[in-house]
Amino acid sequence: MAATRKQTRSRAAPDVMFKVEGLTKVYRTGELDIHALSGVDLTLYEGELAVLLGPSGSGKSTLLNILGGLDTATAGHAWFRGDEITALSERELTQFRRNHVGFVFQFYNLIPSLSARENVALVTEISTNPMAPDEALELVGLDHRLDHFPAQLSGGEQQRVAIARAIAKRPEVLLCDEPTGALDSKTGVRVLETLTSVNEELGTTTAIITHNAAIKDIAHRVFYFSDGRITKTDVNKRRVTPDKVHW
Amino acid sequence: MSVLDKKLLRDVKRLWAQALAIAMVMAAGVATLILGVGAYRSLDETRSAYYERYNFGDIFATVRRAPEGLKQRILEIPGVSAAETRIVKFALLDIEGMAEPATGMAMSIPDYRQANLNRRYLRSGRFPEPDSTGEVTVNENFALAHGFGIGSTFKAVLNGNKRTLSIVGIALSPEFIYAVGPGDLIPDPRRFGIMWMSENALAAIFDLEGAFNSVVVKLLRKTDQAEAIKQLDDILERYGGTGAYGRKDQLSHAFLDAELKGLAAMSRVTPPIFLLVSAFLINMTLSRLIALEREQIGLLKAIGYRRLTIGMHYIKLILIISAVGIVIGSVAGTWLGQGLTILYADFFHFPFLIFRRNPDLYVIAAAISGAAAVAGGVRAVYHALTLPPAVAMSPPAPTQYAHLGIERLASLKIYSHLTMMALRHTLRWPVRSGLTILGISLSGAVLIMALFTLDSIEFMIDTIFFQSDRQDATLNFNDERPIRIMQAVQQLPGVLTAEPYRTVAVRIHNGHLNRKLTITGKPPDTDLSRVLDLELRPVTLPETGLVLSEKVAQILKARRGDLVWVEVLEGRRGLKRVPVTEISQSYLGLSVFMNLDALNKMLEESPLVSGAHISYDDARTDALYKEIKRTPEISGIAIQSASLAKFRETVAKNIYIMTTVYIGLSLIIAFGVVYNSARIQLSERAREFASLRVLGFTRGEVSRVLLTELGLLVALSIPLGWLIGYGFAWAVIRGFENDLYRVPFIIENGTYATASFIVLASAAISAAIVRRRIDRLDMVRALKTRE
């Protein structure tokens, strides 16, 4: 499988999915300004699985939120397939999120009053070419939990519902903010397996935030964050499958 | 059904208790408007239709004796469309089983034709046969008060002869919706009845063949009433006319009008206040409720839902709650309103009842409540939508709390860190805390508004019956009598004190303003029937001049020291210039007082009196009544304790009924608001409280944080509620004023206390419910998912 992928990638120059230049985000909270991002440059390619690694507070979430159209930048630019995200209006941002992006959040953010299937259906209802909610849940191995409410699911299960919700609309990009942050190692591995298989099978460009260095080995490329900047970029010569990861 | 709609239904289910509480507050506001205004409108319309169908006259006049031929001249007055002449005489009644004497008003009905004006509605039986001297048809209230039916008999002294009268019919008349006896302030159907008798028979009994002593006139629309009255007075003057008057001085109409005005006051002021208060509370509550949905709104936005879609989702929730509130309010309001209307109509003895349908009220009530609710929701949704989804979804960043500057007192152990949490939280959100305080205080304020009328009425009763008119009874003489009759009165069995009085019909003019009134002359320093000044202190009647009650002074725009013209309408008549020497307080009627000597001097007559106020020994009541019945000079007796009872039954009762309904609705509002404040406060801080529990704090300790906050807010709301309640009450009292009675503006401390007690009790119950929720707080769940 991995071999096939590599071939695909090396056959031609892959398309650029995200391009970021000098992205800056300043939070003004009372007396002092917090520079969450201070000039980030970055390029993500189609089909790539990237890991963003860095200590807490280094600006990873901020970057991902801006890429996903959840937040706005103070300065700098970001493009999605040639469209400048940082120049989009509120309405266009909504359209962008709806049509192109899938999110997975650290705290799952499921709607407590909706069952697993309904949480997924919430997204498929407004997508143009979604998979059936049951199918998405099957992909994350939760076909036996369709009618459970979030409160009746374990943390890992909730996170997988969140992933199912994110992939059900067949997004071009999947942005995951510490998807395993609240999970134990074993459950975390299952979640990572789900993410890598989605990346491989659907070709979804995937960005995963973590502050857990062990996870970096599953990525094609790793971006190191520190103090609102990318300090280093690694290309993994040899990726490992998630089941080899432990923490 | 879309998933979003499923979420909607589940949200409604999850929030049902709060949603219902909000809906009930809304329902109370809606219901108040519909029932208050609806009942008033129905009664007002019923009265108009009653007057119309039974041809109630516009002008009324009494003469000593006028020839029947005068009717033609009266009909020729411009604007007069109909006139009815009749004979009206008072008679002392002797009714079996009734110790005190009663008074009857014998009124003629034409013998061989229908009456044109003031027609009667026959409840049962028939009208007396032409020329029959022994048959009467009586008014329903009188029959009911004595348990009379067709065939019952009683005795009446008609022109000195005692006759037995047999009841052949029971009727209602627009002229006597309230039948007020001579000298009475309050209708008392036991002691005063209307007896309709054959005109020919009455003429024969009272030697009034071919003559009349009372006339009713109907005017064409848009006729100048004052001008018609003047012309009528000119015609009647020679025949002993005491001045014609319009409906506003017709006692029954004035009473009914006063009652309806009271209702109108309560429906024009109170329901809008209720509605606006409930609208404000709904707005505030829903706005906070929706604010709790911040994270979910953020998520919906993050996964690509449009703002409009999200907004609509929450607006639907609000509309569902509003619909429930509006439906409950409309149904309850309609039902209560009809019940109230029937109750009042029964009380007024209307022969029929017209229910006004009031689509406008439903629309207004629904629109105001609905709009307030939607506005509250939209504000919150809009606020959540303006946040970038990333911010909306993240747990709110730790709030920046400020030091209170009292932390150093911690060493004194008068409060713990938990108390500090509560205090800081309250102060950190001054707007939110302020709104909650305002909301709770409004619920207290509407309670005060509903409750205070009882205080005012009690104060009024105390002033009238225990400060001002303290006599046991008032005797009316059948004609003016020389003052030496007082010696005879003094000698009646059981009489302890007797004070004379004299009444004179006058019209007082001040500039272009004038009003037909009665001047009451009394000795300067009376002990039983006293005149009170504006501070409610007894007044010594000055040697000259008039003492106007505040209301009369207001009507005539007269002030102390002004010179006014007194047009005497009795005896020798004449126009006198008299100064206003004092202004008095009087809650009942339009009273004008004068020193008895000064009055007699002004009339240029030897000292005469019209009646006496007496106090007597209760043990000798029977002997006294027996003697009075035997005394031809006395035409009636008004017993103060009976009047008080009647007062409570009429004026007070009508206000009580409405007040009770309003109190019920205020209770709902008070509870709904406090409960919601407590619940929302809990939701807003569920995570924080769960964390505290995780850290090892006990349930009691955690509850204390919330309850301290709630207690603080409720405590601060109480004085504010008093202040706002005072304002509301003031607005209500202003609407109560009319010519017959004025309700003083009195709020007893007890009322403030009761209102606060109810708010505190609501808070305690809400606290208990919330406390149970804290006890059941699922720590893990609260930390895991974010509700």
Ligand SMILES: Nc1ncnc2c1ncn2[C@@H]1O[C@H](COP(=O)(O)OP(=O)(O)O)[C@@H](O)[C@H]1O
């Ligand atoms: N809403 C906010 N207001 C103020 N500061 C914020 C906000 N969100 C994030 N920050 C600050 O921005 C910096 C970067 O945050 P974040 O991107 O969440 O870091 P990471 O995800 O790498 O832990 C941190 O210092 C954080 O405190």
Ligand SMILES: [Mg+2]
């Ligand atoms: Mg982060």
